[in-house]
Amino acid sequence: MNLMHIFTDIPIMIVIITFISSTIFCIKKYIFVNKNLVFLYNFLRNFNKNDLNFRFKEIDEWMNVNPYVSATWREFKNTLIFSESVALKGEDDDLTYQEVSSTVQNIQTTVDPLYFFNEDTLVTTKFNFKLLQTMPTILTGFGPLFTFLNIAIAFGKIDFSTQERTIASVAGLMSSMQVAALVSVIAVGSSLIFLIIERIMYGQMCARPLGRVQETVAYLFDNISSEKFLFELLRETKIQNNSVSNLIVAMPNHFKTALNAGIASNLVPYLENLIFGINQMNKQLKENAKLSGGSDSVDELF
Helix, strand or coil: CCHHHHHCCHHHHHHHHHHHHHHHHHHHHHHHHHHHHHHHHHHHCCCCHHHCCCCHHHHHHHHHHCCCCHHHHHHHHCCEECCCEEEEECCCCCEEEEECCCCCCCCEECCCHHHCCCHHHHCHHHCCHHHHHHHHHHHHHHHHHHHHHHHHHHHHCCCCCCHHHHHHHHHHHHHHHHHHHHHHHHHHHHHHHHHHHHHHHHHHHHHHHHHHHHHHHHHHCEECCHHHHHHHHHHHHHHHHHHHHHHHHHHHHHHHHHHHHHHHHHHHHHHHHHHHHHHHHHHHHHHHHHHHCCCCHHHHHC
């Protein structure tokens, strides 16, 4: 049996076409994933966690318009905690800003970023990954399927009516058995080759850029549990309450000191001036009484 006849056999052609088409599909989809992951990584590495508060709008707009990662980003954004500031007005009506928590200085997340940016959301859901995983099984299954099909067809063609037909049918049976065996060999071999190609390409084109993206996201957004963040807020609240309590305790002493200083600086000179004025008025009244020759009613009064 020549080689051309073997490869023109329908079962063998089905196995070869299935292997080639599945390999092309695998390469095409992995190139698509690799292109988007590299694009995402190149964008994220331009940011620094220290200035992410000021550039968050930029990264948010880019993520929302990128269909490859927009759905994942919207879910992840709901877990972010921003470094909020409180505006405080000073004595000169100048506004000063104070952080709510001294430990939350950048954008943090209450959920591990790997929960959102993982293999499932960034790789396997972008194409029919389950089909690729079942292709080795399909190719392997073609082997026994077409083998037993060829054997059944070959046994059906055996003709024992005459000696010549018997010899010819047995020769055809042997030829069909050879093709049936080759179908199994080609099916199992193509399954192994596809599995090797798929695993190598996945590691190089999907797993490696995905790891870089995950490292970058984990660097930009620190993971902090909601319980820890509430504990930090409680700690800051206790510190502020302690400051307020100390201020209330010290307020009477400060009020007493301020009152004494106010009396000493304002009321005492006023009273001294008032007494001096009364003495001057008394003196003037006495002089007027002496000049008029009348009784000194002011002396009797005082």
